[in-house]
Amino acid sequence: MSDNNKPPAASRRTMKLLLKQYKDNRVKNANIIVDVMQRLESNESGSITSAITGLHQIFTMVLIHEDIQLPRDNLPESVQSASEKFSTWLFARYTETHNRMLELLGHKEQGVQELALCCIVKLLQSEGQHPIKTTPGIYPFPIERLEALVSALVVDSVDNQHLITLLFEYLECQDFMYYSLMAVNRIVKAHKGKDITEVYMNNLFLFLEQFSLPEGGSSKLLIQKLLLYPDSDEKVQEEESTCEKKTSPFTLPYEQTSQCLGDIWEEVMKYSLTPDLHRRSLILLPDKVMPHLKQPVQLTGFFMESYNRGGGLSLLALQGVFVLISKHNLDYPDFYTKVYAMLEPTIFHARYRPRFFMLLDRFLASSYLPEYMVASFTKRLSRLCLVAPTPCLILLIKFIANLLIRFPGLRKMIHNPHATSVERDPFDADESDMSKTHASESSLWEVASLQQHTLPYVAKAASFINRNLPIMEYNIGEYVESTYEEIFERNCKLTVKENVPTTFHKPKGLFEYHCDQMSQDWSMV
Template sequence: MAEAGRAQFGPLIKKFKADKVKNANVIVDFLQYLESSDLKNLKSGMNGLQIIFSHLLREGDIKTPSELPDDLMRASEKFNNWLYERYNEVHEKLRSLLKHEGSAVPEMALSAIARLLQVEGLHPIVKKGVGGTRFPNNRLQALINDLVSQETDHQTCIKKLRDYMECQDFMYFTLLSLSSIVKKYKGEKVTEMYINNLLLILEQMNITEIKDDMIICTKLFLDKSEGKADSEEARTLQASRLPYTKAKKATNTIWNEFITYPLTPDIYRRCLILIPDKVIHHLDKPLRLTGFFMDAYDLGGAISLLALQGVFILVNKYNLDYPNFYPKLYGLLEPTVFHAKYRPRFFMLMERFLASSHLPEYIVAAFIKKLSRLSLVAPASCLVLILKFIANLLIRYPGLQKLIHKPDADVFDEDPFDPDEADLSKCRACDSSLWEVSTLKQHVIPSISKATGFLEKTLPTIEYDISELVETTYEEIHEKSCKLKVHDTVPTTFHKPQGLFAHHDDKMSEVWSVM
């Protein structure tokens, strides 16, 4: 059957289109191909069934099944019922292939399902009235329900959904489907696989534009490019708008339940990136996330920083009273932060957290001094970033420029600053100096020693842009150093050598000789 199926693929399609009633068994043949273990047969079956049923949908040959008894139905109604049953069977078999062990098969099955959804949406089986949706919600929900599996990792397929999620109508109905799925599992124990599959889909969702409580669909899954929509239909689709209130309600349902799940550190990390950027502004009660963010903070490391970003948003936009925010941020300033994967994000967020000019000076002084102390142990690739960051804080808070001008406070044993004091008001940063930064004036790397220039020159009025420095690597430092021009008059030795060992005050020749 394998070779015959591949050879007759094109003729079978033509044969069916010529007389669908007489050649209806072509559908059965292609359905059998979906049972094959041969990849080419599977592909032929999926492509053939997609083409056949897309054709039937466009021609309006698949209708709502008749509920009359068999003996009262006409032959055309019986044939229609048979086509409807086969169409349902196609969707069921394609969804079952999402769990296929072959890496290519699940993606092909997903593409076939999506194509059929698109055609059915433009040529619906069930005709909707005025204001009704064309989208085949029931079939989409069945697909999403299979992807959000408790047992199977659907990472590959879900990532392929990204292409469709760019369409606001597809994203909207997927969101409603996820809301129903989450309700179904409410109060039940869910697996880590389910949580990961669900989050993978949520990560691809983004409501891009809202106007007058409606989601504006600028890019549509059901659009005229399908090929045969008339101009009036195309204009209607291009002007499509979806109710934001339903999307918001679904978002609240999903996330209020999601944050109660047992989450791994990796899931926490991904949630803490996603929620502040795409979720929090859609929630009815964002302050409910406070406990979630604090639980994440207790995990330590980069996750703590991401958690503080969420807390900062709650403090800044939603009036959360959280006086321990800056002490917790200060506690994250450890040598390990310079080696963390999220170092760029850390400094960009810290720049944002310390952007207010209304912070007490003792808080900012503590951060300046802690960064100065860390510069003694930080890798060279981070030093320019640290120095520019300190300079920005001094520009922002001119009263703290007194830390630069304390020539007598340059001995470590006499430094009043206590780096181990958690209370920022008691660490005595304001009484200290920037002697640590002063030591970097002698650094061997020119760009680092140059960055300490603010100790001896007037600080600029405009802050430095640190976004270009947060990802500096040793390779970039080396490349930049190699491009520096060296003057010919720079001495490299005190005495001109006369040979390998014959030079002034030679000691090597006493123990070595050239053979």
């Protein structure tokens, strides 16, 4: 190869060698930063990922050694010293690197996108731990760089859900979560009055689903995770064990955070939600948003409209409506009547069946509910035992047992000699008014019939009515998601006695065995 065709010396050096040379003399070999940045323009993803890793290590060293010290009072370059000019140059290269990483979030290779995102977050952490600019009394989080990252992810035209998912572990940190929430609030306000795309909504919702605020602020957290101080939770535990108290480096401003969350959802509720986002909103609002709103009753229209639509939306809106009734004095006397009407065989095939039964257990937890109402629910569940899929039977049995434990007055329903069959049962299954169903006069003969079930563990569970009820209630959550696969695995583990007789006569063929009526009436063609 001729000298004219040889690649530049910098491009022939490996990244490992470049990093070693830079580490040996960060000032003399500062131009290595430019050489590595040029590799970001390569067409090969391997070269780009190597450059990203190299820049991350270089600027981590720069931040740790505090090589960037910006001149005070924005002095003109003509009066800056050599060290100040070098520091300004480093800061410009650091900013340029951050901007290039943001651009690489749109690279065609997903591996490059993900590595660039991780590099940005790690540099955010390093810059926060070794701030370039410090202001006394202000938490040194690089807010502007985080806002640029969030703005690059919550966009109108590119689906960035795979990248936003990578931030989930960081959103568990209170400082990262708080400043991300502020950034999302600014983005939502900037979109006010503009056309909202489905892509933008999907990106936005993925962020909203991960914001988990502690009620009352950071003081309510047993362990506070921080991005800039990852070991702070361990120190807090050590201080608590030694009865020492120390102020946390970051305190979540709860009032400001809850106000910000409310402002975001006030705008989101004005959007035209897709069916999927509508369902996700009904799941998200009761647990993660309503406890922090100053006026949750403003969501009444949204929940009531969803509740009245029927189907899956009605099921998902149950929790929000119940929260409004129990905690915010919403007057809705037909709530339990509509829940009672949902107890149909189709509920076992609904997508959100586990959620429904967990909520139903919560709805029927109050000791102030009238006995006739709980009796109607108990009898309705008992009747459903006759048509429910096998994986749901244990759930129904345990649910009924819990209601009998919770409401001792219903134990008279276990044995009622006047109700032993459908014909003699006073319970009116078609009556929608629970005060007229006569459930209290009925018995749980449906549960008793399950004692003859072909699966031994179902028959054993149903035999609870023949014994004294336990003191503690069963954990319904253990049974809400039972499947046929679990039933199969359970039965495969059962021990079977040896020499179990299966037939007394050895069959001669498919339709030829002893005393078989079918072989006499049918033949193979």
